[in-house]
Amino acid sequence: MSRLPVLDWRKVVKVFEKVGWRHDRTRGSHYIMVRPEKEGLLSIPMHSPLKRGTLHKLIKQSGLTIEEFLQLLKDDP
Numbered sequence: 001m002s003r004l005p006v007l008d009w010r011k012v013v014k015v016f017e018k019v020g021w022r023h024d025r026t027r028g029s030h031y032i033m034v035r036p037e038k039e040g041l042l043s044i045p046m047h048s049p050l051k052r053g054t055l056h057k058l059i060k061q062s063g064l065t066i067e068e069f070l071q072l073l074k075d076d077p
Contacts, residue, residue, distance in 0.1 A: 004056060004066065005073075006049040013044060015072045016062055038063065 021033040033042040059069045
């Protein structure tokens with residue numbers, strides 16, 4: 001398993017948007033994303049940087065593997 005990088009929350013949002021997650025609302029300091037074909041939501045803290053543990057949990061909740069997430073991150077211009 002690869003070590004997760006320290007990332008800004010905006011970069012994390014861009015990766016999740018690539019796989020179909022969309023902004024639903026902002027609640028306080030959390031950016032809420034939903035995916036129409038999947039039940040549930042992602043609550044991304046608008047912190048810079050995101051803690052690695054928080055990022056790991058978001059990746060798991062999104063249904064991606066860490067390797068898939070890192071590949072999508074690498075493909076981002």
